Amino acid sequence: MAPRVVVIGAGVYGAAVAASLVRRGAQVSVVDAGAPAGGTSGATLAWVNSCGKQPRHYHDLNVAGMAAHRKLAAEVPHGRWYHESGNLEWAGDEAAEEGLRRKVAGVLGYGYEARWLTRAEALRLEPDMDPVRLPADGIAYFPREGWLEPTRLVGYLLSGVVSRGGELVRDDAVIGLEVAAGLVRTVRLASGRRLAADAVVNCAGPRAAGIAELAGLVLPMRNTFGVLVYTSPVAVWASHVVHAPHVHLRPDGGGRLLLHTGTTDGAAHVSGTGETSVDQSAVDLVLEAARTLYPGIRAATVESVRVGERAIPADGLPVLGRTLELPNFHFAVSHSGATLCLHAGALVAAEVLGDDHTTVLAPYRFERLQLVR
Template sequence: MARRVVVVGAGVYGAAVAAELAVRGVGTTVVEAGAPAGGTSGATFSWTNSCGKKPRSYHDLSVAGMAAHRRLAADVPHSDWYHEGGNLEWAADEPGRAALRRKVAEVLDFGYEARWLDRVEVLRLEPDLNPDRLPDDEIAYFPREGWIEPTRLVGYLLSTAISRGAELVRDDAAAGFGVEGDAITTVLLTSGRRVPVDAVVNCAGPSAARVAELAGLKLAMRNTLGALVYTSPVAVAVSRVIHAPDIHLRPDGAGRLLLHTRSLDAAARDLDTGPGHTHARRDLDEDTLAAVLAAGRALYPALKSATVESTRVGERPIPGDGLPVLGRARALPNFHFAVSHSGATLSLHAATLVADELLGQDHTATLAPFRFERF
């Protein structure tokens, strides 16, 4: 049994893996190059879903991830990071409607909860929506979807790990590995500290390829930049994730809304950015921000008084084929991966699978589609 494990990264994946291991009595050290949840986890739409995910193995993994969030929220008194309000989605043209019909048909075939609503039914759920921006019908509703507040979740998971003896090392990145035969024996940090280990879990998100390369493994990644707008507090009733044709939004606590558009992502790609960085509002074009607010106000007229309180730009970790990378590496059996897009959905369940395998449990069938070796 592994008694000393280093988890590289303190986002949602690293925090979840650390909590799983520490609760089971494993000596765990979490190594974070910056601040916990300070990278992608702090700059994410954090939508929990399995809406249109393919293949079936990825869909099932995501459904299990959603169930893991429900269980944790039910088990932890006063948990406030998980919100299951559902997701509303509609399209603006016939090609978009046809694609949405296919998606709904596919998830229903998988046994996933989805149903069609008309304008009247949607306005009962979201009365502040502008009815003129809604189609008469063919509005898809996915009632078990929702969102998490990732920083709050990361805080809970890390506090759980630390209360069970885990150590959090922040502002100190993994700089190298000592390898003997086919096993990592030490982790070298930029500070010069050497940490003896029985296993390593790569939860480094956008930096996962760099960390894998330190171990002699080439991980294919195609990271992208994404941007989000956080409004000032505003008196508008929004209870769900909304995917409208021109804008995506959700509540973000204390009366704020979180807004996202494709134009924001395009603006983020124009920035001169480094891996894992987040950026202040001044880095995003003011015309782009005005257009995002205008799209939000068109959908929710009560947003008329809202202003842009802050923005964040994050680097999304996306493996080369879009699917998660989970579990041990065959060439280096004590080096494990927990890397993916959709970390908000997958983190808790994937952390359990990775921790189980690290401690000797067999999840061959579940993890087979997500092994590093597929590249």
């Protein structure tokens, strides 16, 4: 009989794990407390990259994540969720220049594609940028990076799960896990439903620690919030991911731009009841930085502002695969999930069904975090 697997969470990780499980013949239920892609996967920059990720094994995992996106996009030519646009980055001061030089040297040393462009070369890629905002040279270009439309990808993957006989349960939170004789046996939902399980995969993103706790496990996390500013549609030619000193941006479909900076993240506030707000002055600043870089978007307005919560395990690295204490309880939790989801999700799914991927997954085991608490 096909193993019954309950996947908790329908973000990029849950969708990727579930899609891989059904392709391998498992009987899958994906359960989400809300709507698919309604969590972090719906509020992310989703820059697909391995730019400066350390240590080496984590860089390699992200490179494999990039390759997995490329492969799936080639298999589904009309999918249009994956955009391998390339990424441009330059520094605003000497310290940042030194950091960028070190980053480029580091990734080149790993065999990653990167090169330095002059202003004229960068303008050939992004002709609507204001030339005076660019340095004469020292613009780093990472041609194999890009960006993702996570909601579209989640839709495609979950559609495949359902069409292969899997179940998608929306708007029904997991509120309990029943453990007996060292295994999770039943997943309890807020609606009162009980799902029998041969295996459970925790893909609850920033809420993964709460799900682990239901199984009696402690998952230390240090989540952070990020602010994403979506402009109105603008008629400029912006087709790359761009990391400029005061604004990071990329296209977001329908002519919109998605704007972000590290400083704007600090303007997010979360109330005790979980409601988010963002200081308007920070939103105005990032919009102004984008308008300065692309003079053609002077008329752009802010269409929406979203606050996303990064799911970050305590040491910053992913938590992937089985747990020793509960061998049928698995994790697929990390930051950079937009980049990693397809590759890491497939590894986790394979392990759920008995394959051994210990060599790749060893640095990402849940147990290592029990030492850093």
